[in-house]
Amino acid sequence: MEHTYAVIMAGGGGTRLWPLSRKETPKQLLPLIGQETLFQSTVARLENLFPPERILVVTVEEQAREMRGQAPQIPNENYLIEPAPRGTASVVGLAAAVLQARDPQAKMAILPSDHFIRNKDLFHYLLKAAFDVADDEYLVTLGITPTAPSTAYGYIQQGESLNGKYRYPTYNVRRFKEKPSEEAARDLLRTGDHSWNSGMFIWRADVIMREIQMQMPALHDALSQIAAAWETNSRDAVLNENWQPLKVETVDYGIMENAARVAVLPAGGLGWSDVGMWSSMFEIMLPDMDGNIATNRSLHLSHETHNTLVYSKDSERLIVTIGVDDMVIVDTGDVVMVCKSDQSQKVKDVVEHLKKHRQEKYL
Amino acid sequence: MEHTYAVIMAGGGGTRLWPLSRKETPKQLLPLIGQETLFQSTVARLENLFPPERILVVTVEEQAREMRGQAPQIPNENYLIEPAPRGTASVVGLAAAVLQARDPQAKMAILPSDHFIRNKDLFHYLLKAAFDVADDEYLVTLGITPTAPSTAYGYIQQGESLNGKYRYPTYNVRRFKEKPSEEAARDLLRTGDHSWNSGMFIWRADVIMREIQMQMPALHDALSQIAAAWETNSRDAVLNENWQPLKVETVDYGIMENAARVAVLPAGGLGWSDVGMWSSMFEIMLPDMDGNIATNRSLHLSHETHNTLVYSKDSERLIVTIGVDDMVIVDTGDVVMVCKSDQSQKVKDVVEHLKKHRQEKYL
Numbered sequence: 001m002e003h004t005y006a007v008i009m010a011g012g013g014g015t016r017l018w019p020l021s022r023k024e025t026p027k028q029l030l031p032l033i034g035q036e037t038l039f040q041s042t043v044a045r046l047e048n049l050f051p052p053e054r055i056l057v058v059t060v061e062e063q064a065r066e067m068r069g070q071a072p073q074i075p076n077e078n079y080l081i082e083p084a085p086r087g088t089a090s091v092v093g094l095a096a097a098v099l100q101a102r103d104p105q106a107k108m109a110i111l112p113s114d115h116f117i118r119n120k121d122l123f124h125y126l127l128k129a130a131f132d133v134a135d136d137e138y139l140v141t142l143g144i145t146p147t148a149p150s151t152a153y154g155y156i157q158q159g160e161s162l163n164g165k166y167r168y169p170t171y172n173v174r175r176f177k178e179k180p181s182e183e184a185a186r187d188l189l190r191t192g193d194h195s196w197n198s199g200m201f202i203w204r205a206d207v208i209m210r211e212i213q214m215q216m217p218a219l220h221d222a223l224s225q226i227a228a229a230w231e232t233n234s235r236d237a238v239l240n241e242n243w244q245p246l247k248v249e250t251v252d253y254g255i256m257e258n259a260a261r262v263a264v265l266p267a268g269g270l271g272w273s274d275v276g277m278w279s280s281m282f283e284i285m286l287p288d289m290d291g292n293i294a295t296n297r298s299l300h301l302s303h304e305t306h307n308t309l310v311y312s313k314d315s316e317r318l319i320v321t322i323g324v325d326d327m328v329i330v331d332t333g334d335v336v337m338v339c340k341s342d343q344s345q346k347v348k349d350v351v352e353h354l355k356k357h358r359q360e361k362y363l
Numbered sequence: 364m365e366h367t368y369a370v371i372m373a374g375g376g377g378t379r380l381w382p383l384s385r386k387e388t389p390k391q392l393l394p395l396i397g398q399e400t401l402f403q404s405t406v407a408r409l410e411n412l413f414p415p416e417r418i419l420v421v422t423v424e425e426q427a428r429e430m431r432g433q434a435p436q437i438p439n440e441n442y443l444i445e446p447a448p449r450g451t452a453s454v455v456g457l458a459a460a461v462l463q464a465r466d467p468q469a470k471m472a473i474l475p476s477d478h479f480i481r482n483k484d485l486f487h488y489l490l491k492a493a494f495d496v497a498d499d500e501y502l503v504t505l506g507i508t509p510t511a512p513s514t515a516y517g518y519i520q521q522g523e524s525l526n527g528k529y530r531y532p533t534y535n536v537r538r539f540k541e542k543p544s545e546e547a548a549r550d551l552l553r554t555g556d557h558s559w560n561s562g563m564f565i566w567r568a569d570v571i572m573r574e575i576q577m578q579m580p581a582l583h584d585a586l587s588q589i590a591a592a593w594e595t596n597s598r599d600a601v602l603n604e605n606w607q608p609l610k611v612e613t614v615d616y617g618i619m620e621n622a623a624r625v626a627v628l629p630a631g632g633l634g635w636s637d638v639g640m641w642s643s644m645f646e647i648m649l650p651d652m653d654g655n656i657a658t659n660r661s662l663h664l665s666h667e668t669h670n671t672l673v674y675s676k677d678s679e680r681l682i683v684t685i686g687v688d689d690m691v692i693v694d695t696g697d698v699v700m701v702c703k704s705d706q707s708q709k710v711k712d713v714v715e716h717l718k719k720h721r722q723e724k725y726l
Binding site for chain 2: 019322329362
């Protein structure tokens, strides 16, 4: 694991866990389960694999202060601040450029800050295996073996096996696919050769920089300017000047889709969830015999209730459910949300409505 | 309407509208819709039919003070205080004994304090018609034409018509029936000759006293003692002494069931509800186009929500519903209840649970 680095992408401000996640407290900064925030869990998951000085965090100014407080073991200079959101391609490029300047042999694992992974040992094993594949100049992605025909994820179709060459089954990537319709998702599941796109990537800094140079030359130029100025007094000015004109692009569509040498390690049993909506909580918390989950059992009184999540935060209110099935109930003190579990992706519509009606206090 | 009196039975402490109704604020003392409490609506409904001095209220000490405040137009001496709950037979007997002492020709309408009646004109018309029937020494009851196979009410089966003798269709009562099973309720509905037992009774004081003498002689003895002492200094002592040993009995089973001369006026279109559980709110409040009811529309944000009641009291919280159908959501500040509408009779089980676990602050 020499020359390996972890890059945590932590700038997002998702709304899909509203009313818990708010502008000031995005998902990754929330203690969703227990005391640890998702960001802290992401950092903790890297223990024994990366020392803190080889963990980088790319985030935005508004969140950096809170993150430094939550993970003080990560050195200050390892927090890279995006001056403005320009998509994951720019984030990845910034990290690669800075790392390459520090260590020309750098290899990096790009990791979202707000995902859940139960099986830490397997995660470590997969990262190590992926770094081996990355040594051979592959852009590597961890695929998640689907457990349901989800329409919430992009899919990766695997091609021929890179047979026996690596310690974990590894495949060329045939195609990246956008979030499918439900029918299409059922078909994809049946093929057996599709994984969910987890957003976790592993590669050498020089390889990804070369790929950026080919596919996104404007970004590459900007990154070169930024890297050259990084250790100088003009860092902020040069970063800003070069960053603002960048166009917003994701790493998936800006780079991966058209890269020649892409590999996937399809992982089952990782206990992975992107915690992308309230119903995801049923994947990451252990329900009782009735399928219910309560974050504070002494505040939930259930009667003929099944498969229902009761999530209380900053609230001492008793929540009583009678004859309730397959629901998510969230109490944040100023808002009570009652949502059918399979409709929880519609939380974002409610947030849009609140924005439109300038209900700032709830955002 | 000479010699006619209204007797409001107001001592109950029902739990079926918990968490809104509590020990300190039983259902009849709550402003369920708008500003008026159910008790105040019951009093207001009697306007232009009974002057305040001919309205009596039978209640318990704990509630009398609040009631006097809510209906100050009713003279103080018209509040009769039960020393302890002994069932509706005793309540009715006390009112009859006191009234008969005041006015030997008294006729009385027994009216629950916590029911809802939309059609006040028809209500007045029916009471007048019922007093005519009562003049002929009938014990009269208002029946409610069923609109659904309810298992929440007792039923009254009508016998032969007292044909043409009265201004409203009036029948001998064949039988009182306890709350049926759902299957039995469907059968009862099909017969066309069953009404719901509304708990509203009309009779002459002397007739009911005679009936009590025959069927409940111990109660009659006690009432005679109490009536004799009513206008003396020993009222409280005599009342207490005679009241405590009484056995608990309802007017339905203690008196009506075995009385010889019982008549029913079956009433449709009264817009009656006993507001006996949360789902009753859909009978008494006007829903919007999606079938939803919100007591405070600015606090309810609904998305793909149907036939759902959102009831907020003492709460400024936003309540958001997504993909919710046929639910009752009640927010009282210290409790949020989420209940499938057709399960709302189970609220009492929750209250039992709270009692058993001594959760006094919620009772």
